[in-house]
Amino acid sequence: MIALPPATKVWLACGATDMRKGMCGLAVMAQEVLKQNPHSGAVFVFRGRRGDLIKLLWYDSQGFCLFSKRIDRGRFVWPMSQTGTAHLSASQLSMLLEGVDWRRPQRTLRPALAG
Known part of the structure; x- marks a missing residue:
């Protein structure tokens, strides 16, 4: 994954998205469904019906980038x-x-050694 600036906004389209859509179709969804400017530099994330495929749309000031996993x-x-x-x-x-439940990440803290 390309490193994003820390202040980058990430928007998820809740629900299922037609994964046949490409850059233009997803940009229209970002504008009309998510009510966001697709040229803002934010990352827009869409998930397919089965849940095993996601697409990310990002405008990097030169053009749209489309990533899928x-x-x-x-x-x-x-x-x-x-x-x-x-x-x-x-x-x-x-x-x-990474497939981690981002809503409740488990942190592993080791106890401090008594000295």
């Missing part, structure tokens, strides 16, 4: 929202792409 086992964790959108941080997006 199909997970071999399991499904991508996806929120259900009344508004149809969800906002994530760049670190939550990284967890999502």
Whole structure:
């Protein structure tokens, strides 16, 4: 994955998206469904009906980039929202792409050694 600036906004389209859509179709969805400017530099994430495929749309000031990932086992964790959108941080997006439940990440803390 290309490193994104820390202040990059990440928008998820809750629900299922037709994965046959390409750059133009997803840009229209970002504008009309998510009510966001697709040229804003934000990352827009869409998930297919089966849950094992996601597409990311990003405008890098020169043009649109379209990334896709199909997970071999399991499904991508996806929120259900009344508004149809969800906002994530760049670190939550990284967890999502790794197949980690970004809503409740488990932190492993080792106890401090008594000295």
